[in-house]
Amino acid sequence: MSRRQMIRQSALxxxxxxxxxGGLSAAPAPAARAKAVIQIWLWGGPSHLDTFDPKPDAGxxxxxxxxxxxxxxxxxxxxxxxxxxxxxxxxxxxxIRSMTHGNTGHETAAYIVQTGREPDxxxxxxxxxIVSLFKGYDHGYKGLIPPYIVLTQPQGRFSEAGFLGLRYxxxxxxxxxxxxxxxxxxxxxxxxxxxxQAERRELMHRLDALGRALPAxxxxxxxxxxxxxxxxxxxGDAGKLFDLTTEKQETRDRYGMNTFGQSCLMARRLVExxxxxxxxxxxxxxxxxxxxxxxxxxxxxxxxxxxSLIDDLSQRGLLDSTxxxxxxxxxxxxxxxxxxxxxxGRGHYGNCFSALIAGGGFKGGRVLGSSDKTGSEVADxxxxxxxxxxxxxxxxxxxxxxxxxNSRGIETTVMPPIPTGTLRLKELL
Amino acid sequence: MHNFFHRFGFPPLRKTGRxxxxxxxxxxxxxxxxxxxxxxxxxxxxxxxxxxxxxxxTLDRLVEDRLGKLGIAIGPVCSDAVFLRRARIDLTGTLPDxxxxxxxxxxxxxxxxxxxxxxxxxxxxxxxxxxxKWGDVLRIKAxxxxxxxxxxxxxxxxxxxxxxxxxxxxxxxxxxxxxxxxSNFRVPQVNFMRAVQGRAPSSLAAAxxxxxxxxxxxxxxxxxxxxxxxxxxxxxxxxxxxxxxxxVCLDPAxxxxxxxxxxxxxxxxxxDGRDPREVFANxxxxxxxxxxxxxxxxxxxxxxxxxxIVHEPDDLRxxxxxxxxxxxxxxxQEFVASGFxxxxxxxxxxxxxxxxxxxxxxxxSSEAESLFAFYPVRRLEAEVLVDALCHLSDSGESxxxxxxxxYTFLPATQTAVNLGDGSIxxxxxELFGRPPRDTGLESERNNGxxxxxxxxxxxxxxxxxxxxxxxxxxxxxxxxxxxxxxxVTGLYLAILSRPPTVSEATTTEEYLRPLxxxxxxxxxxxxxxxxxxxxxxxxxx
Numbered sequence: 001m002s003r004r005q006m007i008r009q010s011a012l013x014x015x016x017x018x019x020x021x022g023g024l025s026a027a028p029a030p031a032a033r034a035k036a037v038i039q040i041w042l043w044g045g046p047s048h049l050d051t052f053d054p055k056p057d058a059g060x061x062x063x064x065x066x067x068x069x070x071x072x073x074x075x076x077x078x079x080x081x082x083x084x085x086x087x088x089x090x091x092x093x094x095x096i097r098s099m100t101h102g103n104t105g106h107e108t109a110a111y112i113v114q115t116g117r118e119p120d121x122x123x124x125x126x127x128x129x130i131v132s133l134f135k136g137y138d139h140g141y142k143g144l145i146p147p148y149i150v151l152t153q154p155q156g157r158f159s160e161a162g163f164l165g166l167r168y169x170x171x172x173x174x175x176x177x178x179x180x181x182x183x184x185x186x187x188x189x190x191x192x193x194x195x196x197q198a199e200r201r202e203l204m205h206r207l208d209a210l211g212r213a214l215p216a217x218x219x220x221x222x223x224x225x226x227x228x229x230x231x232x233x234x235x236g237d238a239g240k241l242f243d244l245t246t247e248k249q250e251t252r253d254r255y256g257m258n259t260f261g262q263s264c265l266m267a268r269r270l271v272e273x274x275x276x277x278x279x280x281x282x283x284x285x286x287x288x289x290x291x292x293x294x295x296x297x298x299x300x301x302x303x304x305x306x307x308s309l310i311d312d313l314s315q316r317g318l319l320d321s322t323x324x325x326x327x328x329x330x331x332x333x334x335x336x337x338x339x340x341x342x343x344x345g346r347g348h349y350g351n352c353f354s355a356l357i358a359g360g361g362f363k364g365g366r367v368l369g370s371s372d373k374t375g376s377e378v379a380d381x382x383x384x385x386x387x388x389x390x391x392x393x394x395x396x397x398x399x400x401x402x403x404x405x406n407s408r409g410i411e412t413t414v415m416p417p418i419p420t421g422t423l424r425l426k427e428l429l
Numbered sequence: 430m431h432n433f434f435h436r437f438g439f440p441p442l443r444k445t446g447r448x449x450x451x452x453x454x455x456x457x458x459x460x461x462x463x464x465x466x467x468x469x470x471x472x473x474x475x476x477x478x479x480x481x482x483x484x485x486x487t488l489d490r491l492v493e494d495r496l497g498k499l500g501i502a503i504g505p506v507c508s509d510a511v512f513l514r515r516a517r518i519d520l521t522g523t524l525p526d527x528x529x530x531x532x533x534x535x536x537x538x539x540x541x542x543x544x545x546x547x548x549x550x551x552x553x554x555x556x557x558x559x560x561x562k563w564g565d566v567l568r569i570k571a572x573x574x575x576x577x578x579x580x581x582x583x584x585x586x587x588x589x590x591x592x593x594x595x596x597x598x599x600x601x602x603x604x605x606x607x608x609x610x611x612s613n614f615r616v617p618q619v620n621f622m623r624a625v626q627g628r629a630p631s632s633l634a635a636a637x638x639x640x641x642x643x644x645x646x647x648x649x650x651x652x653x654x655x656x657x658x659x660x661x662x663x664x665x666x667x668x669x670x671x672x673x674x675x676x677v678c679l680d681p682a683x684x685x686x687x688x689x690x691x692x693x694x695x696x697x698x699x700x701d702g703r704d705p706r707e708v709f710a711n712x713x714x715x716x717x718x719x720x721x722x723x724x725x726x727x728x729x730x731x732x733x734x735x736x737x738i739v740h741e742p743d744d745l746r747x748x749x750x751x752x753x754x755x756x757x758x759x760x761x762q763e764f765v766a767s768g769f770x771x772x773x774x775x776x777x778x779x780x781x782x783x784x785x786x787x788x789x790x791x792x793x794s795s796e797a798e799s800l801f802a803f804y805p806v807r808r809l810e811a812e813v814l815v816d817a818l819c820h821l822s823d824s825g826e827s828x829x830x831x832x833x834x835x836y837t838f839l840p841a842t843q844t845a846v847n848l849g850d851g852s853i854x855x856x857x858x859e860l861f862g863r864p865p866r867d868t869g870l871e872s873e874r875n876n877g878x879x880x881x882x883x884x885x886x887x888x889x890x891x892x893x894x895x896x897x898x899x900x901x902x903x904x905x906x907x908x909x910x911x912x913x914x915x916x917v918t919g920l921y922l923a924i925l926s927r928p929p930t931v932s933e934a935t936t937t938e939e940y941l942r943p944l945x946x947x948x949x950x951x952x953x954x955x956x957x958x959x960x961x962x963x964x965x966x967x968x969x970x
Contacts, residue, residue, distance in 0.1 A: 106831070107573035121625075121632050123574055123867040146881060154856060156831045158573040159865035166862045166875040174856060185856070185891060186884030192893075196947065196955070204959040206936055210806070211964045213474050213789050219806060220964055223878040230883035408872075 032397025033321070034360030037131060038267045039279045040306065040326035043155065044106070044286025047346050048331035048354040049375045050295050051080055051302075053097045055334070058374045062334050064292055064344065074365040082299035085307040091365040092310050092319065093358035094428050098369025098378040099327070101385060104348040106286070107157040109329035115162065116386030116415050125162035125404075127389050130414055131277040132161075132168045133405070134398045141276070144233045145241065146171035148277045149270060151263040155281055163408050170279060177244055177262035184242045187233055194235060201231065241273055242266070256304035264305035268312050271322050276396075285328055288345045291336075310358060323360030323392050327353070334375040352378050355388065361395040362428045383425070390415040391425035400424070473505045474789060476930050477970070482506060483542075483782040491756045492783045496802050502791040503802045506782050509534055510927035511970065512542055515804070516779055518969045519733050520546070521554035522561065522813045522846045524820065527922035534928075546779045550772050556594035559771075561812060561846045562732060563589055565874060566640055567606070568624040570851035570866040571832045575624050578673040579832055579850065581613040585624075586849035588617035599725055599769035600714035603641050607713070608706040610678040612669070619677040622664060633661035639869050641713060642692065643724030643745040649692070656690020660697070660709040663687065679704045692720070716765050720745065726760040726774060727751075731871070733778050735805040736798065743871050752799040788970040806968045808876040811861030812845035814967070818892065819844070821923060821961075822899025828853050860885060886962050896957050906953055913938040916953055924960040 049055050054069035055062050069078035072090030079087055079095075101118075103109040108119055114126040125133070128148045136147035150170040154160075161168040175183040182188065211220055233239070244252060244262060255261035263280045270278050282302075287294045306326060313319040331353025332346035352371045358364060369381035390400040393414055400415035418424060473480055483506050485493065496503060507515065513533045517525050525533070533541065549555060564586060568575050571582045592602055606621035613620050621640075625632045634657045635646040646654045665680040687699040691712055699705040713721050724745055731742035738757040739745050751757040760774065767773040778784050783801055790803040798805055809817065819826060825841030830853040837853055845858060851866035860882060862875030886892055896902065905923060909915030917937045921929040929937065941952045960966055 105573075105576075107576070111573055119574055119626055121627065121635070121868075123865065154859055156829075156852075156854060156859075159867060162867075166877065166879065169859065171881050172856050172859075183890055186881065186887070186889040192888075196951070199947070200955040200959055203937075203940055203955060204962050207933060207959055207963055209930070209933070209963075209965060210477070210788075210968070210970055213477060214806065214964075216793065217806060219808065219878065219968070223883070223964065223967075226878055226880045226883035227887065229880045230887050233884065234888050 032395070034323045034392070034395040034397075035274075035321045036271045036276045037127070037278070037323045037325065037360070037392060037396070038271065038309070039128065039277070040264075040324070041155070041279055041281050042285045042302075042326065042328035043110075043281055043283045045109070045328040045330040045332055045348055045353070046285045047287070047291070047295070048097070048349075048352065048371070049334055050291075050332075051083070051299070052095045052354040052356060053371055053375055054078055054080055055373065055375050058334070061336055061338075062374050064336050066292075066295075077365075077367055080295075080299060082296065083303045083307075085303050086310075089307055089310050089314075092314055093324070093356050093364050094362060094366040094368060096355045096357060096368045096383050096388065096425075097371050098381050098383050099331075099353045099355050099385065099388070100378050100382050101330070101350050103350040104330065106329055106348070109348075109350055110155065110157045113327070113329050113385040114160070114389075116384070116389040122410065122412075123159060123162040124412075125164045125168060126160040127392060128170055128277040128279060129161040129164050129168040130393065130398065130404070131396060132170075133164055135276040135396070136168070141274075143274055144229065144236070144238045145270065145273060145275050147275060148279075149173065149275055150279045150281055151266055152176060152259070153281055153283075155279075163410055164406055170277075173242075176259055177242075177266045178257055178259045180245075182242045182244055182262075182266070184239075186230070188239050188242055197231075197235060241269060244269075254304065255308040256301055258301050258305075260301045261305040261308070264309040268309055268316075268318075271313070271318060272316075287332065288337075288347060289342055291332075291342075291345045306356075313359060319359040321360060323362065323395060324358040325355065325388075325392065326357075327355035331375075352376060357388070357428065360392070362391075362425075366428060368425065368427050381427075386416045387418065387424045390418065391429070394424060395429075474787070476927055477508055477511050477789065478505045478787045479508045480505065483785060486777075486781050488756065488759060488777060488781040489783050491759055492753065492781075492801050495753050495755070496797075496800055499794075499796060499800070500792075501794055501797050501800065501802050504787040504789055504791045506785045507787050507804070508927075509542075511787075512785055513545065514926040515969060516542075516546060516549055518809070518813065520549040520558065520775065520779070521552055522558035522810070522816065523554050524817050525926045527919065527926075530922050530926050530928075542785070543780055546776060550776060553594070556590060557844070557847050559593040560586065560590040560849075563593065564849065564851070565864050565866055566728075566869050566871075567621060568636075568851070568866045568869045569620075569849065570624070571830060572852040574626040574867055575851075576626070577613075577620055577624055579830070579837075580673060581617070581620050581623065581675075582850045582852075584614050584617035585620035590849075596770065596772045599764075599771055600721075601769075603714055603721070604710045607637060607641070607710045608704060610704070611676065613673075613675045613677060614671070616677075622661075622677050623666070623675065628664075628666065630658040630661040630664075631655070633664070634658040636869060637661070637709075638692070639743055641724060642720035643727060643739070643743045644692075644720060645744060645746075648746055653690060653692055653694065656696075657692055657709075659687060659689035660699075660705040662689075663705055714769070722761045722764045722769070723757065725769070725771070726764050727757065728871070729771060729774055730760065730778060733775065733784060734801060735807045736801075740799065741871060752796075753801075756801075804970070806964075806970045808878060808968050810874065810876060811858045811863040812848070814861060815855075815857050816844045816846055817966075818895050818961070821901050822895035823901050824895055824899060826855055826857070828855050828858075830854070857885070857891065886967070892961070893958075896954050896961065902957055906950070911949070913941040916941060917956070920953075920957055920960060924957065925963070925965050 049063060050066050056067040056069055066080055068081045070081045070084050070087045071078055072087040074090040077090050101112045103112055115124040117124045132148035135141060141147050148170045150172045152173045152175055154172040160170055174185040214220055255265045260282050267278045267280055284298060313322055330348055330350040333349045337345050352375060369383055370379045372379045393400040398414060401413050404412050404414045510530060513525050517523055569582055569586050571577055571579045605618040609616050609618045611619055613623055622633060625636045638644045638646045663680045665678055667676040686701050687705055689697045689705060691697045697708050699708050727737045727739050728742050731737035738751045738753055739749060763777055764774050786804050788804045788806050790797050815826060828839050830837045832852055864873035905919035909919055917929055917934055921927060937956055941949055943949055
């Protein structure tokens with residue numbers, strides 16, 4: 001088959017285009033320090049005041065019941081009192097308290113924080129899709145597990161792959177890792193023994209009338225390749241990866257026997273397996289009402305899951321090569337809305353919020369930037385999401401200033417440009 | 430071929446394509462005579478092809494002349510069962526039921542195909558399906574990056590659905606979408622001018638050019654694109670007291686006459702007080718406009734034939750010529766003469782034997798597909814596939830939107846084709862390439878195959894549950910309890926919309942016989958599973 005035919009056939013497959021090496025070799029690849037990213041996505045926008053940027057002196061209208069922040073293992077850094085375990089590991093992560101983009105719409109803010117782009121006519125890919133492009137099947141990734149995974153449900157607020165297309169979209173596991181069986185859709189099937197799998201597969205092949213009539217169709221060839229790969233996964237060991245009962249119960253308890261905690265444990269296992277990008281989609285942080293009740297429920301889960309994950313990655317020597325990023329699309333209004341109908345809620349807030357970042361080359365034990373007395377505005381060192389994403393990209397060995405190859409012919413770079421001679425998040429490198 | 434697949438780590442093919450091709454030709458059961466290849470007897474392949482050739486229409490002569498000159502052979506037309514399934518999917522996005530198949534196959538009337546096309550074009554499902562297809566182009570979506578918001582989306586979608594049901598002429602449809610003014614809740618067509626991120630005049634011009642001229646403004650000379658943008662430079666968007674209501678109208682500020690440039694390079698002067706969009710719309714839909722009819726027929730042709738006469742179907746430009754200019758010109762003329770009647774155009778296409786050709790090519794030439802020597806196979810669209818699975822099992826799906834208000838409550842009978850709002854989705858729709866409706870580009874929809882799709886179809890609880898609990902399939906089981914012959918025929922009709930061939934019946938009846946470790950019910954489920962996973966089910970062909 002000639003190269004031209006190959007490209008044509010790929011085009012017929014609808015975007016499954018193998019991107020030539022030309023565009024990639026143009027810029028020398030920076031040395032990759034990090035191999036994987038775990039993105040802990042606190043969907044809905046967690047309050048920065050009630051997590052990583054406490055303001056105990058701002059008064060009850062700002063800090064509400066949370067006025068006793070807990071000291072951490074690093075002098076001078078305090079976080080919310082419901083995050084005591086996480087506090088013990090403060091030397092392993094850094095906090096950015098000056099995140100800002102100014103947008104207060106979930107969908108647009110979620111887009112800005114995960115793509116680094118302000119909205120224009122195009123929809124750009126999220127960092128996960130970019131990693132899937134540069135470190136996925138096009139570039140030697142051989143794993144059966146897709147390179148970009150979401151635990152457990154897709155975010156759905158925008159198309160994460162943007163103009164890169166379906167091939168780079170995340171694989172959502174569905175199922176619940178906290179249940180007796182983590183039923184990963186398509187991978188972990190119940191009650192079909194291997195013998196019957198083989199028999200019905202053979203039956204399917206024998207009944208393939210249209211396939212026999214069109215033996216050379218490239219679309220069918222693609223389907224057949226995918227079928228073979230699917231069976232490697234179905235009949236092979238891949239399913240075992242998702243079987244959390246092989247972990248000690250003590251370990252599982254430490255992460256917390258809830259969907260978030262077990263997702264953190266699952267993320268660690270996926271990193272060990274070589275999956276380069278994992279998103280944990282943690283819902284329920286859009287706390288307009290019953291804000292403090294929700295915090296009392298969610299923060300302990302976050303504390304257990306996140307601290308166990310950081311601790312485990314560190315003890316297993318994986319934190320050096322794994323970027324861990326925790327945050328949401330924005331923060332929440334510093335001033336509490338005591339009035340009806342909110343009755344002590346917090347609204348969307350994009351002017352100033354926080355993010356936690358660890359591993360993969362990022363230093364721990366630091367705080368970058370600061371907010372003012374009430375957490376309302378950035379006081380020092382504003383960080384736009386594009387800078388944070390660009391820094392992660394660099395650490396992954398993906399030059400953020402190189403061309404972003406795509407089948408739509410759009411000329412752009414991996415991340416928006418920054419002033420020449422500057423370094424993204426240099427204080428944390 | 431061998432080397433290529435080896436290099437990418439795939440197992441070697443069992444035989445080369447050519448050997449398999451000849452083997453399939455050996456399974457000849459009937460003979461047909463093709464009119465363009467005089468004296469050549471054409472072998473037809475069971476159960477996909479028919480020995481009876483249809484008469485040529487004008488359209489067919491234009492296609493076949495071109496193919497004949499290049500020596501590209503064509504196959505016979507498709508069988509009745511294939512035709513029924515194909516036309517139903519292409520016009521309505523649904524599959525025929527067993528009873529419908531039986532009735533159609535036993536109908537001896539020579540014009541039954543034409544009659545069926547008329548019936549399908551008048552069906553409510555045709556309006557549903559066309560509203561889905563145009564909904565992609567018109568970017569009907571509540572959330573990012575279009576941000577129409579739920580109320581306006583519902584109004585916009587209902588307007589579009591009505592336009593499809595009443596077969597509103599395409600010039601009127603375009604005029605309504607381009608030049609309307611009013612509230613986005615009460616004059617739904619104004620949402621066209623809202624369904625663009627940023628709403629800069631240049632973005633509105635780009636969306637209009639893509640939608641109605643099949644042209645990408647990025648490729649135009651700068652003076653043309655900025656000149657066209659001026660037609661959209663006097664829009665104003667005014668909020669009201671109601672949440673997310675907006676009045677889209679001509680900016681009342683007195684600004685004097687405006688000089689814009691039409692895409693053909695002529696200047697368009699707009700007098701003070703007149704909405705420049707009207708001037709543009711008048712130019713666009715005037716007979717003789719070189720873009721409007723051409724872009725529309727090419728788009729509709731690509732929906733039916735899997736590929737535009739100009740490819741990509743929304744990338745018309747001088748250096749991207751049509752594969753068959755006479756064919757495109759003919760369709761254009763017909764469309765203008767009919768008063769921009771989309772349904773009439775579809776009728777012309779579907780009644781041609783070009784549309785009704787078998788999907789099995791006879792000349793392995795790269796031009797055979799671009800010149801329409803056969804009907805190319807394409808994977809069912811995400812929505813059509815999941816609706817078919819739901820129909821087979823009489824089950825529903827759960828669809829949701831992340832937009833908080835108004836809350837999305839959808840009945841279990843909700844079909845995916847009828848979702849209306851691109852922001853209401855499911856994992857299945859995302860996995861199978863439903864377009865995000867970010868830009869309105871045809872290429873946003875991905876009907877390619879992926880590893881994840883294989884996993885899902887072969888091994889998911891989702892599909893397995895539908896097979897096990899599906900009432901329609903259970904009825905086949907109950908009606909034919911213990912009778913392998915009846916079970917097999919029932920499943921073939923329900924899933925593949927055709928009866929089994931003799932050899933298929935033999936193979937499958939054997940599989941249904943009780944075997945150690947597998948009772949007949951599980952074998953029956955396996956058979957349903959195998960047919961649902963067959964290419965014949967997953968693809969239009």
